[in-house]
């Protein structure tokens with residue numbers, strides 16, 4: 001059978017997992033399909049892939065109802081910053097939110113009848129313009145999430161661009177361990193193998209699956 005980007009990425013994940021003495025089944029590959037058309041997404045669905053990521057509520061609402069009608073077992077992941085006033089709309093279409101990063105959003109999600117499972121996003125590189133909670137605020141914030149009805153999936157982090165990602169992955173993993181969390185959403189096209197080595201359970205990969213954007 002001809003190789004595909006999806007198969008290549010799966011093979012690389014499996015290899016990285018084996019080298020780290022981990023099971024590939026413990027790692028979810030999320031195909032980040034933002035700005036990709038249904039024509040690019042359907043081949044992955046046809047190949048059996050089911051976890052997809054988007055970073056805007058409106059774009060997900062445009063693209064995914066038709067695709068979900070054909071593939072009802074799709075799991076959609078919100079990986080972009082989420083405004084509190086979009087929480088309800090997001091919960092209606094997304095199964096998992098990777099960007100819970102502030103009390104106002106927590107409050108908006110906790111009010112919903114069936115809040116989606118959420119990763120708490122940590123601003124792991126302490127970057128000013130980046131989403132994510134300050135590390136210092138994490139203990140208190142996790143307490144607030146745990147006191148709510150929101151299922152807590154784990155931590156999400158995005159290391160600063162242009163820096164070696166491993167130390168940031170290691171720090172995220174250490175924070176998760178310290179707080180008794182299993183889920184680690186980290187690792188993208190350029191660094192998912194080191195994320196696997198350092199304990200990632202959810203990889204968010206776009207370019208390696210869909211190609212460079214034109």
Ligand SMILES: *Cc1c(COP(=O)(O)O)cnc(C)c1O
Pocket residue numbers: 032034055079080158188189190204205206207208
């Ligand atoms: C776009 C995006 C990704 C995927 O990035 P690639 O480098 O294309 O793999 C992962 N996470 C988030 C939050 C994104 O916005």
